[in-house]
Amino acid sequence: MSVRVGAAAESPSFPMAAKAAMEDVQLRQNVRHATGVIRAKRALLVEEKADWQQLRTAASRIKEHTMRYLDRYLVQFEQSCVRAGGKVHWAEDADEANRIITGIIQSHGETEVIKVKTMTSDETQLNTALEAAGITPYETDLADLIVQLGSDHPSHIVVPALHKNRMQIRQIFLDKMHLETLGREPKDLAEAARRYLREKFLRVRVGISGANFAIAENGSVCIVESEGNARMCLTLPKVLISLIGIEKVIPRFRDLEVFLQILARSATGERMSPYSSIWSGVSANDGPSEFHVVLLDNGRTKVLADEAARQTLHCIRCGACLNICPVYRQTGGHAYGSIYSGPIGAILTPQLQSMRHSETLPFASSLCGACYEICPVKINIPEVLVHLRAKVVEQGDSPIVEQLAMRAAAFALAGPRRLAAAQGFARIAQKPFLSEGVLKNLPGMLSGWSSVRDLMTVPEQSFREWWRDRK
Amino acid sequence: MVEGSKVTASARDRILASIGASGNPEQEYQAIERGYESAGTAQKGQKLDLFIERLTDYGAGVYRCTHLEIAATIAERLHARNAQSVAVPHDIPVDWLPQPFEFIRDHASPYPQIECCDGVITGCAVAIADTGTIILDGGSSQGRRALTLLPDYHLCVAFEDQIVETVPEAMHRLAEAMSRPLTLISGPSATADIEMTRIQGVHGPRSMEVVLVSL
Numbered sequence: 252m253s254v255r256v257g258a259a260a261e262s263p264s265f266p267m268a269a270k271a272a273m274e275d276v277q278l279r280q281n282v283r284h285a286t287g288v289i290r291a292k293r294a295l296l297v298e299e300k301a302d303w304q305q306l307r308t309a310a311s312r313i314k315e316h317t318m319r320y321l322d323r324y325l326v327q328f329e330q331s332c333v334r335a336g337g338k339v340h341w342a343e344d345a346d347e348a349n350r351i352i353t354g355i356i357q358s359h360g361e362t363e364v365i366k367v368k369t370m371t372s373d374e375t376q377l378n379t380a381l382e383a384a385g386i387t388p389y390e391t392d393l394a395d396l397i398v399q400l401g402s403d404h405p406s407h408i409v410v411p412a413l414h415k416n417r418m419q420i421r422q423i424f425l426d427k428m429h430l431e432t433l434g435r436e437p438k439d440l441a442e443a444a445r446r447y448l449r450e451k452f453l454r455v456r457v458g459i460s461g462a463n464f465a466i467a468e469n470g471s472v473c474i475v476e477s478e479g480n481a482r483m484c485l486t487l488p489k490v491l492i493s494l495i496g497i498e499k500v501i502p503r504f505r506d507l508e509v510f511l512q513i514l515a516r517s518a519t520g521e522r523m524s525p526y527s528s529i530w531s532g533v534s535a536n537d538g539p540s541e542f543h544v545v546l547l548d549n550g551r552t553k554v555l556a557d558e559a560a561r562q563t564l565h566c567i568r569c570g571a572c573l574n575i576c577p578v579y580r581q582t583g584g585h586a587y588g589s590i591y592s593g594p595i596g597a598i599l600t601p602q603l604q605s606m607r608h609s610e611t612l613p614f615a616s617s618l619c620g621a622c623y624e625i626c627p628v629k630i631n632i633p634e635v636l637v638h639l640r641a642k643v644v645e646q647g648d649s650p651i652v653e654q655l656a657m658r659a660a661a662f663a664l665a666g667p668r669r670l671a672a673a674q675g676f677a678r679i680a681q682k683p684f685l686s687e688g689v690l691k692n693l694p695g696m697l698s699g700w701s702s703v704r705d706l707m708t709v710p711e712q713s714f715r716e717w718w719r720d721r722k
Numbered sequence: 723m724v725e726g727s728k729v730t731a732s733a734r735d736r737i738l739a740s741i742g743a744s745g746n747p748e749q750e751y752q753a754i755e756r757g758y759e760s761a762g763t764a765q766k767g768q769k770l771d772l773f774i775e776r777l778t779d780y781g782a783g784v785y786r787c788t789h790l791e792i793a794a795t796i797a798e799r800l801h802a803r804n805a806q807s808v809a810v811p812h813d814i815p816v817d818w819l820p821q822p823f824e825f826i827r828d829h830a831s832p833y834p835q836i837e838c839c840d841g842v843i844t845g846c847a848v849a850i851a852d853t854g855t856i857i858l859d860g861g862s863s864q865g866r867r868a869l870t871l872l873p874d875y876h877l878c879v880a881f882e883d884q885i886v887e888t889v890p891e892a893m894h895r896l897a898e899a900m901s902r903p904l905t906l907i908s909g910p911s912a913t914a915d916i917e918m919t920r921i922q923g924v925h926g927p928r929s930m931e932v933v934l935v936s937l
Contacts, residue, residue, distance in 0.1 A: 285918050288918040289918065305757035306758045309754065309757065316750055316751060319747075320743060325737075325741075326738065335901060341733040393913050393915040393916070410918075412915060413915075413918075417916055440916055441913055444924065449925070453833055453837065471901065478911055478912070483925055486868050486871060487833060505897075507893060508760075508890040509758070512853075522853040522908065523855050523889075525912050526905065527906035528905055529903075529906075531901040531903075532901075537866035537867055537903050552741060556740065
């Protein structure tokens with residue numbers, strides 16, 4: 252098994268990456284601007300929806316129910332999809348998914364594919380696998396195109412290039428599209444992308460997508476988008492391959508009435524995204540003549556097995572928790588070292604990898620709870636974060652110094668005499684670090700705290716001593 | 723194993739074997755709490771006003787007319803845009819089409835031919851006032867999906883009785899058509915990927931207009 256979440260296993264730890272990100276002023280400006288705009292738009296549109304809480308509750312219940320019976324709904328989806336003329340493949344991990352997809356493309360003798368924004372393919376690093384097999388993938392979502400042409404990494408679930416401003420994007424387009432002139436306005440850049448991709452949409456014969464929802468009842472797949480690039484990829488090629496995480500299944504068509512109402516409002520602050528495409532298998536004289544679904548596990552069944560954390564799989568990838576998160580808004584997405592960033596990334600990435608990598612991510616949160624409050628499917632992210640923190644400690648993966656400190660604390664707090672002795676020791680030990688009545692410049696690991704904060708001193712008299720000595 | 727399904731048996735079996743709960747999914751599904759608003763409460767006039775307001779919000783023009791004025795209203799719109807060649811579904815009603823424009827009826831035309839057209843005219847299946855959404859299901863006078871995608875201008879004819887107020891009402895109306903290729907369109911193609919600046923028109927039609935026909 253080679254479960255993989257992009258390059259998360261090889262990325263630097265969150266504290267290290269975050270430190271570097273915090274020094275990038277441009278990045279922080281861009282991130283703060285973009286998340287602020289989406290938050291404001293979302294807030295307006297959620298406020299006008301009187302039944303918002305009821306929609307959240309229904310969405311949460313539908314997801315909970317689906318996860319409980321996921322095996323049945325997956326089989327039902329498979330049967331319905333096949334009945335509608337689709338072909339269904341199952342992939343246990345990233346490599347298997349990439350192999351299946353590469354095989355389908357090669358069986359048609361094709362060497363190019365057009366791609367709809369799909370996080371599952373980022374998860375399996377499909378583009379790298381395709382290129383190794385001599386197949387050229389073209390990302391068609393504007394932000395993904397910016398990321399691909401700039402040899403960059405996505406930094407947000409919904410707006411992957413939000414860390415780049417217009418001048419940075421303009422330079423990438425000038426270099427990589429081999430343009431001699433290009434305007435400076437966002438509309439000029441969008442126009443350049445339209446011209447660059449239009450010819451590919453009409454020529455390339457294989458399309459690759461993910462899915463927002465896969466409907467068990469009739470085997471339909473639903474993709475929500477804004478630009479029309481997904482419609483192009485879903486409609487014009489002869490062969491369409493959808494790589495779908497197994498948690499994307501929903502029981503029935505009518506369930507879309509809940510999810511379509513919460514997704515765009517939460518993701519982009521729109522009542523509905525410009526385009527939602529829903530199709531079932533293949534249709535005569537409309538769209539691709541061959542349709543493949545690859546159902547991807549890649550660690551999801553392991554997440555499902557942990558009852559306290561399985562709600563992580565309810566996520567509909569709206570990105571609202573990123574935009575509201577005080578940590579994400581400071582560091583941006585790259586610090587998370589994973590294609591899944593922000594609060595949801597902090598719980599999803601380590602779990603998919605069976606808690607063997609990215610163990611610092613569950614600690615990348617102040618547990619303020621804003622992510623839970625804003626989540627349209629009510630994922631209790633703080634609860635899962637705490638659960639995962641406990642797992643990290645149980646695995647013995649916390650730093651040695653921290654383990655020793657905790658043991659020392661447990662010893663000192665076990666009785667009043669020990670505490671008094673520890674306080675007495677601290678009063679003496681703190682002396683070299685006292686400055687203007689507060690503690691500064693602590694040594695070793697503690698410097699991480701004292702370099703940006705003043706720490707109160709241990710007082711000359713403890714409460715117990717004061718109580719004993721009072722007149 | 724399902725017939726026709728290309729399955730790596732081991733992966734399928736292992737994935738399915740690792741999940742599994744006992745219980746009655748059908749019963750539990752029916753018991754799911756759905757406290758949200760499903761049927762609309764607005765009067766007909768309010769509903770249509772809401773629909774128009776939402777579309778205008780998206781930058782999609784709305785033009786009202788009676789049944790007898792469809793062709794004249796369409797002619798006006800095509801003139802205003804100086805549209806010369808216009809694609810239409812093969813089964814579009816003849817009395818919608820004004821003279822003397824050139825209409826290209828789509829009988830599985832090659833995509834580049836559709837792409838060259840200045841615009842496309844279609845009907846729709848259902849429309850949602852609350853979200854300003856037009857839904858195409860490939861049924862009569864709607865054509866295949868590529869038809870409303872490649873030309874740069876989409877003029878959609880919607881009848882007042884096709885407008886519902888809420889998303890759940892629309893899903894209910896689509897129950898029969900759920901397995902057809904569906905496209906939900908809420909305003910023209912757009913992006914906010916560059917500095918969150920909304921740009922109308924990326925890959926899909928850059929302009930969209932609606933002719934709203936009273937009964």
